Amino acid sequence: MTVTSLMTADELQRMPDDGYRYELVHGELRKMSPAGNRHSIIALRIGAKLLIHVIANDLGEVTGADGGFLIIRNPDTVRLPDVGFIRRERAVVTDGFFDGPPDLAIEVISPSDTYTEVEEKTQGWLRAGTRAVIVVNPRTKSARIHRAGTSEALTDALAADDVVPGWRMPLSEVFD
Numbered sequence: 001m002t003v004t005s006l007m008t009a010d011e012l013q014r015m016p017d018d019g020y021r022y023e024l025v026h027g028e029l030r031k032m033s034p035a036g037n038r039h040s041i042i043a044l045r046i047g048a049k050l051l052i053h054v055i056a057n058d059l060g061e062v063t064g065a066d067g068g069f070l071i072i073r074n075p076d077t078v079r080l081p082d083v084g085f086i087r088r089e090r091a092v093v094t095d096g097f098f099d100g101p102p103d104l105a106i107e108v109i110s111p112s113d114t115y116t117e118v119e120e121k122t123q124g125w126l127r128a129g130t131r132a133v134i135v136v137n138p139r140t141k142s143a144r145i146h147r148a149g150t151s152e153a154l155t156d157a158l159a160a161d162d163v164v165p166g167w168r169m170p171l172s173e174v175f176d
Contacts, residue, residue, distance in 0.1 A: 006027025006028065006075045006076075007027055007076070008027070008075075008076050009024060009068075009070045009073075009076040009078050009096075012024050012029070012068075012076075013097065021066065023077075023078060025124075026072070026075045026076075027075030027076055028075075033110070033112040035111070035112070036111050038138050039082075039108050039111070042138055043065060043106075044064075045169075045174060046082075046106055046108070046136070046158065046169060046174060047062060047064055047082075047106075049167075050062050050106075050164065053164070054085065054167075057165070057166065058088060059087065059164060059165070060085060060088040060089075060090070061088075061091040061093070062084065062085055063081070063083070063085075063086070063098070063102065064082075065080055065082050065083075067080065067081075067084055067098065068097040068098070069081070069084065069101055070099050070100070071100065071101045071125070079105075079125065081102060081105035081107055081125070082107055082108045083105075083106035084104065084106070085102055085163065085164055086098065086102050086103055087103045090103070100128075100129065101125060101128040101129045102125075103131050103132075103164075104131065104132050104134070104160055105125045105130050105134075106135075106136065106158075107121060107122065107133065107134070107135050108138065109136065109138065109139065118135060122135060126147070126148050131147065131163045132146065132163045133145070133146040133147075134158055138175070141171070142154075142171075143158055143171065143174070145159075145160060155171075156170065157170045157171060158171070
């Protein structure tokens with residue numbers, strides 16, 4: 001009989017840097033494959049545009065792909081969106097993982113992601129209380145916004161005005 005021990009968020013935080021990124025899903029450690037150049041460029045473009053808007057309007061904080069969110073406890077789940085946004089009222093800067101979900105999570109599908117994995121992650125964000133999840137698909141040059149119980153295509157721009165007032169990024173800037 002094999003006994004598998006579950007990892008905690010604290011144990012994940014204390015792991016030595018081995019050059020990989022990890023997520024924790026219900027206590028199970030998941031190694032993330034390097035995403036590739038196009039993925040990185042798109043995620044950074046989105047994060048930069050969002051950060052500029054958030055700072056200019058004092059709306060909160062923006063996180064990058066290394067910003068972990070502890071969204072479930074016992075067993076722990078720590079997820080890392082490609083870009084995250086936390087409203088000013090909730091924003092707490094910490095050296096550890098943010099305790100709770102982002103208000104907006106943006107996921108850029110990487111070459112190694114399956115659609116099933118992306119859907120699992122999207123639904124996990126929403127169950128944890130994330131108000132909106134934007135999924136950007138470089139393969140099809142498209143994007144969708146997901147909210148609890150709904151999903152719709154974003155046909156001309158990334159936007160979630162009810163979460164990040166006034167922020168808008170034309171898809172032509174995302175995929176240029």
